Amino acid sequence: GQNIDQPTEMTATEGAIVQINCTYQTSGFNGLFWYQQHAGEAPTFLSYNVLDGLEEKGRFSSFLSRSKGYSYLLLKELQMKDSASYLCAVKDSNYQLIWGAGTKLIIKP
């Protein structure tokens, strides 16, 4: 079966750095997405990785290792507004997005 694993919840301090991991087992791979979702709102796109390596976009970076079926989202200089759920999703061989359950990130002052 297809499976995506992420930690359920993480806590970090304002101004710090946090890494949210995602491991996946899917039938085929056509890219990995990270989305941010604030409570009661729809997800918003953060990043896309299809090749191994690190993609940096401002305070957010996303890393992919296809051989390990592993990705992480790195958030730097955390702000209170970063408190949200972070969803990892993998596009499988049929180009269908398989979603992880999301990681709830709590930022403390």
Add this chain to the structure above:
Amino acid sequence: GAVVSQHPSWVICKSGTSVKIECRSLDFQATTMFWYRQFPKQSLMLMATSNEGSKATYEQGVEKDKFLINHASLTLSTLTVTSAHPEDSSFYICSAVVGLAGPNEQFFGPGTRLTVL
């Protein structure tokens, strides 16, 4: 950027009534639209995939006769929850994409919160 709208943003209805939710891509033509449901503190659950002019593909466990999807054009898809019951209360979100391959991310609508009394 690509914008997807949903209407209504929230609805409260009595048990047994039907509710229609519209999803529109405002500034692009979407080859495919997706309908998701999300219960509190849970992740997105894909309900169905909809392509313009063809029947929707429903995920396992989703009743196609209860959740009617009509994808009339490249910019509009509707989800009708027929004979709604309290257990159908949820956050319904649509998304749209231009092509399935490559980095084409799904653009999400703002969601519709349905409460069935």
